[in-house]
Amino acid sequence: MNQNGMFVQYFFIVQWCIIVMHEWALAESILVSVQQIAEQEQLQSVLEVTIRVGALQQVEPSILRFALKQLSTGLLKDVKFRILSAKSTLKCRVCSIVWQYSPKKLDRTASEAIHFVPEAVHTYIKCPKCGSPDFEITSGRGVWLENIRGVKLSD
Amino acid sequence: MIDPRTSIISERLSKIRRIIAVSSGKGGVGKSMVASALALSLAKNGFNVGLFDADFTGPSTHIILGISNDVQPKEDKGLVPAKVWGIAYMSLVYFVGDNPAPLRGLDVSNALIELLSVTQWGELDFLIIDMPPGIGDAVLDLVRLVKKIEFLILTTSSLLAFEVVKKQVMLLCELKMPIIGIVENMKRDNTETIAEKTKRLGVEYLCMAVFDQKVETAIGDPVKLLDSAIGELAEKLCRELVGNKGNIDAL
Numbered sequence: 001m002n003q004n005g006m007f008v009q010y011f012f013i014v015q016w017c018i019i020v021m022h023e024w025a026l027a028e029s030i031l032v033s034v035q036q037i038a039e040q041e042q043l044q045s046v047l048e049v050t051i052r053v054g055a056l057q058q059v060e061p062s063i064l065r066f067a068l069k070q071l072s073t074g075l076l077k078d079v080k081f082r083i084l085s086a087k088s089t090l091k092c093r094v095c096s097i098v099w100q101y102s103p104k105k106l107d108r109t110a111s112e113a114i115h116f117v118p119e120a121v122h123t124y125i126k127c128p129k130c131g132s133p134d135f136e137i138t139s140g141r142g143v144w145l146e147n148i149r150g151v152k153l154s155d
Numbered sequence: 156m157i158d159p160r161t162s163i164i165s166e167r168l169s170k171i172r173r174i175i176a177v178s179s180g181k182g183g184v185g186k187s188m189v190a191s192a193l194a195l196s197l198a199k200n201g202f203n204v205g206l207f208d209a210d211f212t213g214p215s216t217h218i219i220l221g222i223s224n225d226v227q228p229k230e231d232k233g234l235v236p237a238k239v240w241g242i243a244y245m246s247l248v249y250f251v252g253d254n255p256a257p258l259r260g261l262d263v264s265n266a267l268i269e270l271l272s273v274t275q276w277g278e279l280d281f282l283i284i285d286m287p288p289g290i291g292d293a294v295l296d297l298v299r300l301v302k303k304i305e306f307l308i309l310t311t312s313s314l315l316a317f318e319v320v321k322k323q324v325m326l327l328c329e330l331k332m333p334i335i336g337i338v339e340n341m342k343r344d345n346t347e348t349i350a351e352k353t354k355r356l357g358v359e360y361l362c363m364a365v366f367d368q369k370v371e372t373a374i375g376d377p378v379k380l381l382d383s384a385i386g387e388l389a390e391k392l393c394r395e396l397v398g399n400k401g402n403i404d405a406l
Contacts, residue, residue, distance in 0.1 A: 002240035025273045029163040036162065113250035116234065119258055119266040123251040133257045
């Protein structure tokens with residue numbers, strides 16, 4: 001607020017890389033994080049939240065969006081959610097080959113397990129070159145809160 | 156970088172009165188047996204109990220409790236643990252089955268955070284955590300993430316086990332974590348060595364269980380387990396935890 005008691009608005013973009021989990025529980029954690037960041041950054045209102053969904057966790061964007069809308073209240077009631085996808089990259093620690101994760105060849109059990117706990121990928125997937133389960137998830141593990149656009153309360 | 160799951164974890168655990176990590180610096184001292192028997196004993200005494208198998212690379216509480224593969228958590232705004240023998244039960248085995256889960260430190264941390272974040276425990280009197288051996292990622296993560304965690308430490312009568320346990324106690328003291336006490340398991344003699352060494356550490360020596368052949372045959376049979384030396388130990392621990400009143404008000 002300035003000296004005349006007027007709110008001075010300007011767009012404030014927060015660039016965070018935040019790891020979260022899936023759908024409803026995921027939506028809760030996203031909203032808690034956004035709320036906390038909004039308070040830390042003294043945002044008067046939050047306009048848009050950009051979320052990046054990694055392929056590994058196979059989060060369903062429409063369910064996530066629904067959960068976010070259902071759970072948004074107060075400061076976050078009118079937030080626009082942008083949900084973008086991201087590829088998941090795996091790197092073998094034994095032979096160093098890098099490859100992209102795809103759930104296509106997985107059965108339902110494996111696919112659901114990885115959805116709930118992405119680290120279960122080490123049980124169901126092996127390095128395509130040497131067959132080792134010892135690989136690193138180098139990107140696209142879960143869900144990132146990539147960007148928050150809001151209006152900052154100025155002093 | 157901020158990890159929002161931390162704040163959700165606090166919320167998920169907020170309705171649990173006591174969170175007890177059954178742990179040991181040393182492997183093979185009977186953590187999973189004692190954790191399972193303690194959960195069973197508390198449930199038998201009328202408490203709402205949860206059991207979380209945090210030993211991701213070597214889970215065994217499901218084998219001790221004889222939990223079949225078709226038991227699964229329910230998906231409801233997260234995961235609601237299945238009720239087994241009156242215990243709310245959560246384990247990575249729901250997701251990996253009997254297959255190996257070769258996880259490195261970062262993967263262990265991420266899986267632990269994921270399960271703590273997504274599990275809807277609801278109201279519990281006790282959450283018993285079966286810890287992996289050692290003082291690595293899981294211990295450090297739980298110290299960081301679970302604010303009201305208390306440690307129940309196991310050793311055997313072996314000085315080798317105790318020397319490793321001593322390091323764990325030193326670490327937990329440095330971290331200012333509450334230690335309920337030390338339990339001596341698989342005791343084969345009448346010496347007071349471990350009790351004396353425990354007192355010298357400034358930690359309470361809670362109780363002991365004699366080595367009992369029946370324990371091996373009780374695997375998969377909770378009724379038999381409660382009838383073994385481990386079952387007796389669990390009863391003693393149960394009384395230790397709830398006091399003489401033996402009811403919820405004593406917590």
